[in-house]
Amino acid sequence: EEGLHFIKHEWPQEKLLKGFDHASLRRGFQVYREVCSACHALDYIAWRHLVGVTHTADEVKEMASEYEYEDGPDDEGKMFKRPGKLSDFLPAPYPNVESARGANNGAAPPDLSLVVRGRHGGPDYVYSLLTGYVDPPAGVEIPDGMNFNPFFPGTQIAMARPLFDEAVEFEDGTTATTSQASKDVVNFLHWANEPDLDTRKKMGFQVMTVLTIMTAISMWYKRFKWSPIK
Numbered sequence: 001e002e003g004l005h006f007i008k009h010e011w012p013q014e015k016l017l018k019g020f021d022h023a024s025l026r027r028g029f030q031v032y033r034e035v036c037s038a039c040h041a042l043d044y045i046a047w048r049h050l051v052g053v054t055h056t057a058d059e060v061k062e063m064a065s066e067y068e069y070e071d072g073p074d075d076e077g078k079m080f081k082r083p084g085k086l087s088d089f090l091p092a093p094y095p096n097v098e099s100a101r102g103a104n105n106g107a108a109p110p111d112l113s114l115v116v117r118g119r120h121g122g123p124d125y126v127y128s129l130l131t132g133y134v135d136p137p138a139g140v141e142i143p144d145g146m147n148f149n150p151f152f153p154g155t156q157i158a159m160a161r162p163l164f165d166e167a168v169e170f171e172d173g174t175t176a177t178t179s180q181a182s183k184d185v186v187n188f189l190h191w192a193n194e195p196d197l198d199t200r201k202k203m204g205f206q207v208m209t210v211l212t213i214m215t216a217i218s219m220w221y222k223r224f225k226w227s228p229i230k
C-alpha cells in the first residue's frame with residue numbers, strides 16, 4: 001500500500017538556483033535536539049558539521065560540552081568520561097538496535113540521517129507524516145502501541161505524533177506551530193542527508209557559467225578565423 005499523496009511544499013533547496021534556508025536549519029536542529037533525538041539517532045552528523053550551518057563554532061562547542069562521551073583508554077588503560085567536543089558525533093539515544101526496539105514496542109526508530117531521501121521519499125513525505133496524524137476512520141481498529149497516519153505506508157505507525165503546537169520555543173521568536181516545527185525539522189534533516197547541496201549547486205552554477213562563456217568565445221573565434229575563406 002502506498003498511503004496518501006504527500007502535501008507539496010516549495011522547498012527552497014529543491015529550486016535550481018537556491019539553497020537551504022539557514023534560519024530554518026537552526027530552528028530545525030533545535031526541534032531535532034529537543035524532540036526527535038529522544039528516539040532517533042543522526043549517525044552521520046558530528047558537532048563540527050553544524051558549524052557555520054546552524055550555529056557558530058562557539059555555540060556548537062558549548063552544546064557539545066553539555067553531553068558526556070566515553071573515551072580512553074588512558075595511561076592506566078582505563079576508560080573515562082569527558083564532555084563532548086567538535087569532533088564527536090551527535091549522541092545516539094540507544095546503544096544498539098535491540099534496546100531501540102525494546103523501548104518502542106518492537107519498532108526501532110530509524111536513523112534520521114538519510115530519511116529525507118530514504119525508503120519512502122522526499123521532504124514532502126516527512127513533512128506530511130509529521131503533520132498527518134489524525135483519528136482513524138470509523139471501523140478501523142488500531143492495535144495498542146500503534147498510531148494511525150494516512151501518509152505512512154500501511155497507515156499504522158509505531159511512532160506516536162511527536163510534534164504539537166508550542167512543543168518547542170524558538171529563540172528567534174518564530175511561533176512554533178506543528179507545521180512550522182515540522183517544516184524546520186524537515187529542512188534540517190534534508191541538510192543532514194545532503195550537507196553539500198549548497199556547495200554543489202554553487203559549483204554547478206559556476207561551471208555552467210564558465211563553460212557558456214568559453215563556448216561563446218570559441219564560436220566567435222571560429223567564425224573570425226574562417227571568415228576570409230567563406
Ligand code: HEM
Pocket residue numbers: 031032035036037038039040104107108109110112115119120126129130156157158159160162163185
Ligand atoms: C519512525 C521522524 C520523533 C519513534 C519515523 C519516521 C520518520 C520519523 C520520518 C518514518 C521513517 C519511515 O518512513 O520508515 C521523526 C521526527 C521526529 C520524531 C522528525 C521529531 C520531530 C520520534 C520520537 C519517537 C519516535 C520522539 C519516540 C518516542 C519512532 C519509531 C518509528 C519512527 C518507533 C518507527 C515507526 C514504524 O516503523 O512503525 N520517525 N520522529 N520518533 N519514529 Fe520518529
